Amino acid sequence: MVTKEHIIAELKALQDRICDSLEELDGEGRFEQDLWERPGGGGGRTRIITGKHIEKGGVNFSAVGGNMPEKIYKSIGIGPNRFVATGVSIVLHPVNPHVPIIHMNVRYFETDNGLWWFGGGIDLTPHYVDPNLATSFHTSLKEACDKHDSSFYPEFKRWADDYFYVRHRKETRGIGGIFFDRLDKSRGSKAEMLSYILEVGNAFIPIYKKQFLDNYQVQYSDREKEWQLHRRGRYVEFNLVWDRGTKFGLDTDGNIESILMSLPPITKWSYKYAPNEREQETLAYLVKDYNWID
């Protein structure tokens, strides 16, 4: 039987492996760990890196639980209960504008009256879209998904397009990826679903390594850095206006600093920033339902 303790241990180990690999990749930065406790029960390990190539990165583990706040159980449509919610969340903002922003999250939720589900996803936000790297990214996600269920990639790819959408700008946050939620017994056993989210979690490092190594040493101009800072503005707009996870955390008195670690280290907004030709090429890719694999 897959216990919550087992899942928590797996997620902690995943956080450890990812942090080790990212320190190696950056070559200089070291994660600083901030342990925190939740007044109602549980806590987390927030880990932040300020590196040579990773300008700001967060790799957070948390496992909270206890009596479920009324606001939450009502929003799920269930009665009072005790719950556990655990997960690993990552956002990396690179120094080099030719390296994409990446986000990953895998999570598990259960209540003491028998409900359980998994959720998560990975999505990529290149400041400049390179079609080959975008195809490589989606191909890796498809491979990870296909090991479990060949319907997952197409379904979760569409879900990501819908979820990571900056509605007021009419553009996707980046080139999407996969997003999934409430994977419960209708999808398979708890052991099978755990194995799937660990597959996704373990795919993170090889996927990011490819994106990172291809471009982290590429020279960039002031204009390219400027464009990156403005694209980060869109990232902020998505996270603060549309991201349901962030909204939920802010509404329910979550660990604010840990939730908002996703915000970029430095960001710019200019009135009607005028994209040049190269930048317009990227914008043209920021649409839903773009098929990156054929």
Added chain:
Amino acid sequence: MVTKEHIIAELKALQDRICDSLEELDGEGRFEQDLWERPGGGGGRTRIITGKHIEKGGVNFSAVGGNMPEKIYKSIGIGPNRFVATGVSIVLHPVNPHVPIIHMNVRYFETDNGLWWFGGGIDLTPHYVDPNLATSFHTSLKEACDKHDSSFYPEFKRWADDYFYVRHRKETRGIGGIFFDRLDKSRGSKAEMLSYILEVGNAFIPIYKKQFLDNYQVQYSDREKEWQLHRRGRYVEFNLVWDRGTKFGLDTDGNIESILMSLPPITKWSYKYAPNEREQETLAYLVKDYNWID
């Protein structure tokens, strides 16, 4: 009789006067005007300045109207109608961290079935709170309010404390000011209410001049600029997460660039930014119900 044409003309003239005064104050920057039209009817004059002392400022006039979108009339709780909404909105982000961010808005709304009301407010967000300047700010607001109704300042000051509240940070956006909405015939005649919001509009320049001239030439350190960039982060958090005006604009397909002109030119977020003693002094003032006038 006070017509909507008259109110629109008064608001345009207010925008002109404020832009002229701000150019004079900055000494170097000039507003660039962007005229826009709303597909459903009406349009606006967005004016943006990038100056020597005003790092980024917007002084926007708009007057939109036509058939009211269903989403809007339902949210107000009325039936289909034709409407006019007009107003002037200002946000100024200064270069010098010792000069506060200021926001002002005055607006008028009417429907063709006889509803009308005015709204608006002014609030101040000092990066460093100077108690004397804060008292001077609130005293000027009280004077403007008292010319019309001695109950306005206390009521609208409390309203501002509640409105400009960054709930997830448990701090006010700045030292507040006044905020009011739906000032209708229960408050006085249309002429009286127009006269009140023009009083507020006309108070803006003397009020900002005082805040600006006292500190715009004060030397500041890198650390002080750094603190300013982090405080701007809170300004972004308020505007994107909690500001109902911004939310309404983003939800209803408003003029996005014009709405988001309020966002700072450059902003920083660091994990658990540690305030020094001087910065902590400012944070201690960012609470509701602080009485700045005795």
